[in-house]
Amino acid sequence: MNAPTDLTHFVPEVQPRPVPQALLEALQARFGAQCSTAMAVREQHGRDESSFSVPPPAAVVFAESTQDVADALSLAQQYEVPVIPFGVGSSLEGHLLAVQGGISIDLGRMNRVLAVNAEDLTVTVQPGVTRKQLNEEIKSTGLFFPIDPGADASLGGMCATRASGTNAVRYGTMRENVLALEVVTASGEVIRTGTRARKSSAGYDLTRLFVGSEGTLGVITEITLRIYPLPEAISAAVCSFPSIEAAVRTTIQVIQLGVPIARVELIDQHTVRMVNAHSKLGLREQPMLLMEFHGSPASVKEQAETVQEIAAEFGGTAFEWATTPEERTRLWTARHNAYFAAIQSRPGCRAISTDTCVPISRLADCLLDSVEEADASGIPYFLVGHVGDGNFHFGYLLNPDDPREREVAEGLNQTLVARALRLGGTCTGEHGVGLHKMGFLVDEAGAGAVEMMRTIKRALDPKNIMNPGKIFSL
Template sequence: MNASSPPGMSQPPRPLPAEMLAQLQARFGAQLSTAAAVRQQHGRDESPFDVPPPDAVLFCHSTEDVAEAVRLAAQHKVPVIPYGAGSSLEGHLLAVQGGLSLDLSRMSQVLALQPEDLTVTVQAGVLRSQLNQAVRHAGLFFPIDPGADASIGGMTATRASGTNAVRYGTMRENVLGLTVVTAQGEVIRTGTRARKSSAGYDLTRLLVGSEGTLGVITDITLRLHPLPEHVAAAICSFPDVASAVQTTIALIQMGVPIARCELMDAHAVRAVNARDHLGLKESPLLLMEFHGSPAGVAEQTAVAQELAREHGGEDFQWATTPEERTRLWAARHHAFFSTLQMRPGSRAITTDACVPISRLAENVVQALEEAAATGLPHAAVGHVGDGNFHMIYLIDPAQPEEREVVEQLNERLVRRAIASGGTCTGEHGIGLHKQGFLREEAGEGGVAMMRALKAALDPHQILNPGKIFQA
């Protein structure tokens, strides 16, 4: 695999015909752009792939805008690719067969807040930070935190999770219902605000994580959670990665209700120190957060300190004020871009895997040992409380042999995770990059069933084609 020819481009492009372009211009006017700069912006994400941009970009304002655009695309059999905040890592938004990019970022309204039911309905373009700002006055928050300030629509489409997943779950557990535009341009609604249902197929869960290949998600109803009464965060340094991960395993197996437990290896710590001037000890560390009553948090932190000391943990640093916690978590969220700055001009290839907690230490250690043996710059971070870890590799885009080395590292890491009873991706999704691994994980029969669903719901293959698997 190389950066210029990712999976999905084996199919011929399906550009916008002049007739469709004229129809879009007549209906949407200035909402439609064919400007090169706009198209280039919508043809690039955080993946390493270089792909021609979409033929045009439509800035949608409503579900009806999306529905009308998809109806036109269906008539002309032209691909449509949903676009949120552009922060995806596996090429989800790339127009590998050409077509129309549907930018949902202007669909940014919080439609309905029901604090008594702990639910909220938002448009797909609402950003995670914007949502939390809107519900904070009601004493509530939305806990899914993938690091990037992603859109709720994109987080739903990729089944995102992140730092709080160990306690609050992923998008799968926190999405109650959806408004979706089908491949025929029909608007359907799935799910309800009720906490459970046995009514028919679970279409909501089918669409969560479908990466825009089964429908365009326009509105999302979410489960909210009360803001914790008390929060404490701590950093603890360890002599090696294995000790940090073993501490995490002990915390989970002891039943400590930790809210966040994040790993950063020495390279990642060095990178955030350089970028954010933190002065952290440059050795592997855990960044932990505890939620609850003051007494409950005190009990949790005492257990955490004892377990950490048993595994060589030292230099506990506590942060109890919002400002201190924000500073620490900002550094963790900046780890990707901080690592990029360690090799100016480089591009990052990231991968994630998720394994049973008992197999986490061996998987992380082996991935780091293999990366170190290549001599290429790299770093490891992870939501290790739920067995999910990420490797960031830095390559010189002018040296294709470096890309090949990293792809080999990625292949070994993912296959080892699958062999451990884990998954090829805990939260990034399949996109373009992990299609072969999906076959290994789900089997040919499982992928065949997914293909059958895709063919039934999108017979002309217009919804984000080339992603998850090739047509």
């Protein structure tokens, strides 16, 4: 077993601020049925997919317009009460938890696609639109939005955490695909950042400041995104390998040779077994790569043949194609369900999920040592990775009633992050800092850079009401 670690580094500090009855009455007067203090509603908005348990917010406001958000923030500012934006609740790092109490603003009803500018390859949406909803609504235009974090997350939440996912190796992350935002600041002021133009040199890049700010600087109420033409041809394939190292070495060579692969996902043998049981598949229970190629029929064929040759050099076998939409959907659904398959493999467990990312040349060094440590720990785990851009996830499956297991899992996570930072990587490739990675942010960015972030936070949110207690402490 791994040596125990200091759990105080990972347990959220809960310091609720008082929520005056006068604020609750003001919210009820302004929002009526759109404001709820029912315990069931509060508890739903007081948890996410992290392993933390924190008391729920005092009230939930269901915003239906930018003006609703502005009015809620104005009241919260007046009474100096925290506000936590809520999308669909799929966060993995405790972003949604009311560690300082306050109110939750649910943006799920702000779910309209406002404008599709097909000729400019842009779309403007409200924050409650989910990625699947967006792609369903624009598919008749021959366009699609490629950022796919797995969960059917809201686009507002994806902006807030600077999400990416399986397509990032070709299409980038939310950072590259958000052109403009409408944001309500802590004071209730509505501002706009960016335009639909593809580039600008006008002033500070406020769009990038809010993308990844995790609700700590303002509430995103409108988003303008890049969209892309649907590829003329799409082909997916799975390939099994004798070892994780062989699969990783294949990936590194594919990327370094410049093959424009759209997706390349690593799934270890434990996860393949879990996915087979959950999704009733018959995949070979070995480490495998799940790949997808986009382009013209000729370019897709060329890409796939090149990758197949590289895989064969590293012992890759059972190269199987999925060319119909139904076959591809079945494979990718299984991949996206890996988290739930893992949770079901150990009934009653909770997962501590990691998401380190390293330069592609250091991927094997980081991943293989981490696998060896996880195997030696005795903690069940799953491993998946968007390995085309050096990003991978361990999910340590622990008994929530066993403090020893949590200690071991957090120790594994701490060692993994330290290794990634040592190799020039990051503590979080796409999940965000939230509560879980706060200490690691200082290790990665340095005390000076984190203090500069605090300075920005204090300037934009002087009363510290926007999702306080996340990313860093004030």
